[in-house]
Amino acid sequence: MSMAVGSGHPPYLAFEGVEGAGKSSVAHAVVAHLREIGIPVVAVREPGGTEVGEAIRHILLSGEHHPRARSEAALFAAARAQLIAEIVLPALEAGSWVVSDRSAYSSLAYQAGGRGLPVEEVRRLNDIAIGGLWPSQVFLLRVEAEAGLGRQAVEDRIGTESAAFFDDVVGAFDALAAAEPDRFEVVDADRPLADVVADVLDLLKVTP
Numbered sequence: 001m002s003m004a005v006g007s008g009h010p011p012y013l014a015f016e017g018v019e020g021a022g023k024s025s026v027a028h029a030v031v032a033h034l035r036e037i038g039i040p041v042v043a044v045r046e047p048g049g050t051e052v053g054e055a056i057r058h059i060l061l062s063g064e065h066h067p068r069a070r071s072e073a074a075l076f077a078a079a080r081a082q083l084i085a086e087i088v089l090p091a092l093e094a095g096s097w098v099v100s101d102r103s104a105y106s107s108l109a110y111q112a113g114g115r116g117l118p119v120e121e122v123r124r125l126n127d128i129a130i131g132g133l134w135p136s137q138v139f140l141l142r143v144e145a146e147a148g149l150g151r152q153a154v155e156d157r158i159g160t161e162s163a164a165f166f167d168d169v170v171g172a173f174d175a176l177a178a179a180e181p182d183r184f185e186v187v188d189a190d191r192p193l194a195d196v197v198a199d200v201l202d203l204l205k206v207t208p
């Protein structure tokens with residue numbers, strides 16, 4: 001597998017997918033395995049992961065605030081800018097792998113695919129926010145929206161969107177993976193956690 005994408009940094013891995021795809025559990029297990037075999041790894045989640053990011057997460061997800069689509073995209077990008085500057089880039093520069101639960105690709109799927117903002121605009125906004133530091137490898141944990149939402153009761157402001165919204169998100173993730181096959185690995189996540197984790201470790205070539 002190509003560790004892509006020409007940065008010279010250690011791998012910066014992102015787990016993506018719709019609600020209930022199991023991103024957090026898979027990311028957690030992969031991080032544990034990497035550490036067990038002696039690879040230094042910093043784990044982060046989006047939105048959040050920094051003090052600024054957690055404050056923005058509250059604005060975005062608590063339901064107390066009602067940002068419009070462009071504002072929502074800008075807030076996700078701002079949280080991400082802080083995370084990259086404060087944690088991700090320093091970790092990579094220090095020689096650590098970074099494993100991220102979501103990334104800028106979530107904004108392409110949710111704010112473009114779900115909310116209907118033009119995808120190229122969301123891409124540009126994020127490219128500026130992250131200073132061009134996109135994940136080197138993205139694992140798209142693929143489940144149908146209905147199956148994912150059936151597995152995970154989500155009560156935050158975005159998690160309670162309509163079924164059509166999540167179908168659009170799933171479709172947008174599929175399109176992103178198809179458009180960037182060198183960066184994306186699509187993993188069938190409608191299976192037991194252990195099987196999904198085994199596939200990811202296999203793709204990373206870090207199985208014992």
Ligand code: TYD
Pocket residue numbers: 018019020024046047061076101102103104105106107108110111154156158159
């Ligand atoms: P997350 O905390 O990962 O929750 P979940 O476990 O439900 O996946 O994400 C919170 C919500 O924010 C989720 O509905 C996805 C959404 N989101 C976006 O809309 N855009 C983004 O850029 C990110 C990172 C998340």
